[in-house]
Amino acid sequence: MSSPSSGAGGPFWDPWEPLRQHVASELARRLASAGAPETVEALLRQLEVASVGVADFGVPVHRAAQAAGVPAERLAERLADGFPLTGGLARVTADGPYVNFHADAPTLVRTTLELVFARAGAYGHAPARTESVCVEHTSANTTGPFHVGRVRNGIIGDTYARTLRAAGFPVVTQYYVDDMGRQSAMITWIWSRPLDRWPAEVREGSALPGAERPASEKPDAWYGRPYRFVSERVKNDPGTAASVGELVRELESGRAPPAHRRLATEILDGMLASLARLSIRFDEFVWESSFVADGSVDRVIDRLRRAPHAQVEENGALTVDAGGYGLPQEKARIVVTRGDGTSLYVTRDIAYHLAKFARFARAVDVLGQDHRLHARTLSALLAELGEERRPEFVIYQDITVPEGGRMSTRQGKAVYLDDLLDEATERARAEVLQRREDLPAEEVDGIAAQVAAGAVRFHILRIAPDKPVKFQWEEALAFDGRSGPFLQYSYARASSILRKAGRERPPYPFRPGALATPEEAALVRAIAGLPGTVAYVARTGHVHTLATYAFSLAEAFNRAYQAVPVLRAEGDLRDARLALVAAARQALGNSLDLIGIARLERM
RNA sequence: GGGCGUGUAGCCUAGCCUGGAUAGGGCACCGGGUUCCUAACCCGGGGGCCGGGGGUUCGAAUCCCCCCACGCCCGCCA
Incomplete structure (x- = not known):
């Protein structure tokens, strides 16, 4: 630090x-x-x-x-x-x-509260630095709607990006759009032909009500419908595999049919709309094909050809012996181009990372555990090229389903983000209506959506990236205990006190010695913990620590809430307690911002 | 077979990087709390050979080795 x-x-x-x-x-x-x-x-x-x-x-x-x-x-x-x-x-x-x-208790109270009030929304943040950071995350193939397993990447990545910003780094988030592979080719292949010429099992499996997308269906859901069936057919039918392969070669040579980019863009829009429900947004989108189009992949291949451990195989494929870079023996020879000289995923990824390092001081990649070897390969090739910088990887494990195994669209073992959020929103609406009859329907809807998003985002964020998450509906939909809504509720309670006191804005004069109960002392200490937590998370990438911290802060607030009356207190006692509530609300709100959960003034 | 990761009460999880004081929480369960700032809350209770074994150390959930279980990867796919 x-x-x-x-x-x-x-x-x-x-x-x-x-x-x-x-x-x-x-x-x-x-x-x-x-x-x-x-x-x-x-x-x-x-x-x-x-x-x-x-x-x-x-x-x-x-x-x-x-x-x-x-x-x-x-x-x-x-x-x-x-x-x-x-x-x-x-x-x-x-x-x-x-x-x-x-x-010294009064000194700590004064130091902490004064700092919180002075920095307000920036409390917990560190002063600006100059090293820029590119955070690449999510980067899911544009083949259909997000399932919860894929969203873990976005939740971790978005939270880390927010934390790095708070730690003072200029951050740009990027979504790498794969528009060159077989996955996206399958989508274009199927949708480029009229519906009546779709293979029977694909058409039946997709269960399309017609040829046109109904307004009720999001583009990612609609265009993604045939995906798993086409994928299955490619595996089993050589003819289909051949024509998809043909399309892949066209994509690689830069002759993508116009429908290709259009489909990818439309599907991506649908996917991003889902992520937006969780407050996940991106600064930039980087299309994989752009590195082929602008010649940078060719330049990478040229440089690799002259690299110290490069070798051309019998059939013309270019490989690099990366045994010296700590790769396992079996994988020491990295294939950089096919026999026909065309590039591979890792080659294009090198071009992408060189582009990152040309613009940014640091590059952070959020990757699933299945990409660990790819990460090491990437680093080895960057070393081979003489590049001294390396991406920093945040690796997370899969979200598994109760019946076993990771979530997978292709295996039909997936819980979709939109379905989860819809269900969570319904339940949240019921909860709100049960206790707040006074709120206008519109506000109830807004609260329900935000509570649902808070629950889902916290549920996934709370677990260390290193650990697998077992998805269970009832736990993902929990609104009490160690949950996102608990944080939001605490914030709403604090807001409510200030609102009723008519003290929603500073200044908050206080006599430090007035905050003397153990619950108040504990709350002050919890508030004081935010800057250290931000620094720790920025340094380590352990984003779940923010969830742990925010929960302990909310817990400390609720204990004080229970033990120490504010509105019924008088004189400087009341002032000091109001100041403490305002500081707690600020620290909690700033924590919610970092976690990407909405602050709710009431719920 | 090799590489990487994970294993903490019935279930979920923090702590492991950087060894240190009774291993923190949540869910579920049992018992309390609302004429008072939102009970999505608070208080109390039971429940742990920290996967197993060995080692290092004054001291190990934490570091090292072996084993077991689970996950992922080991394509001229992405």
């Missing part, structure tokens, strides 16, 4: 920063004089992780005690004794082999 803060008093955006800096540097000094030198950086890391309930943060001194040759308990006492209580530090205690640090 880099910081322009030079310690207490300097500019900072993390309320803990002055205290942590003070503790770390003083502790480093004391450890050095005790004969167990530690760097400030190492101590800051330890302070971050060693925190437990008994203090704000602490550090075990076993190792240092060994280095110094004294018992840990003695060293802890020596380190704690006379520790200067400045920079917001109230107390330092030696608890067995641990040194614990307790923040």
Whole structure:
């Protein structure tokens, strides 16, 4: 975590920063004089992780005690004794082999709330940086509607992009549209022929009510209908395989029929409409064919031909021996062109990534676990070309279905995003109507859609990308407990208090000492955790940590809500509590923005 | 067969990178809480050999090795 803060008093955006800096540097000094030198950086890391309930943060001194040759308990006492209580530090205690640090409560309250109010919507964000980042995510084939498995990519990618922006990076999100492969060719192949000449089983399987798309059906759903049946036929019927193959060659040579781009665009529009329901949008769309058309793929092939480990096979295919780049032995020889000299997916992807690096300092690729080897291949080829930069990969595991295996349209084992959101919206509407008879129907609809999106987005985001997600309807549709709607509800509660107090806008004057209950103290600490969480997620790509954090913040808010009356309080107690509610609402709202879940003023 | 990843209560999950204080939560279950700011909430309770075994260490859910289970990849497909 880099910081322009030079310690207490300097500019900072993390309320803990002055205290942590003070503790770390003083502790480093004391450890050095005790004969167990530690760097400030190492101590800051330890302070971050060693925190437990008994203090704000602490550090075990076993190792240092060994280095110094004294018992840990003695060293802890020596380190704690006379520790200067400045920079917001109230107390330092030696608890067995641990040194614990307790923040001065009023100071932490003041520091935190003032920072929140000063930065408002930017609370939690870091100052701007110059390194630009390209985040490529989703990039699903334009063959039909999104199923939930594919959407995990978008949820992770979009959340990471939002977090990197908050961490100060200029971010551009890109969707790489594959318009060159067999998948998209199959769509064009089937839709380029009149309906009465479709193969019987494709026509029957697709169950089209007519030749024209009804207004009620989205283009991705409509044009995607025959996909799995064409795919099946290509596997079983050599004639179909041959004509689709013919079309693929046309696409690769740049002679795509006009219908091809039109179909892809229309289907993509439908797919993007679904993603928009989850607040996922893209800055740019990059068409794979563009790298063939502008000659950059040819230039990549030329460069690879002259690369140190390149070799031309008997039939003319160009390969690169990437054994030296850590690829598994079986896959060490990467095929870069076919025997006829045409490019392959990985070759075009190289051209794409060189284009990324020409514009951006960093490139982040969000990929499913089935692309791990591709990721390593890509890196190996970039190395072979002498490019020093590498994409940073965020890899996530599949969403599986209860009967086993990953979601798959082709196997008919898929839950579609639109269906899930429709069902979730219906349930959310029922929930809203049950408790809010006063709201106009239009607002109920809006709330229901946002609650549904919040539930789905949180449900998928909450799990570490490394782990598989077992899709279960009832869990995906849960609105209570650790869920998106719980966060939205907390935000709505905070909004409601401020609304009823007539204090929806700053200023929020407060006397820090007035916020003295344990629930209020815990809430302040939760609020103070946002900047550190943003920095952590930006550094690691562990986007699910945002979900964990936001939940713990909402939880702290609800506990305080339960324990501490605000509107019924009086005088400076009421003012201070209103300020705390306003700060909690701000921190929670900013967290929701990062997660991509709508803030709801009421629900 | 090889490579990569995952395994934490009935179910779901955080913590693992960077070893440290009684392994945090949620769902479900049991018991409480609303003349009061939205009960989509809060409080209490039971439920864990952290997949198994070995190792390193003062100390292992966390690091290393072996094994087991599950997933994915190992195309001149994308």
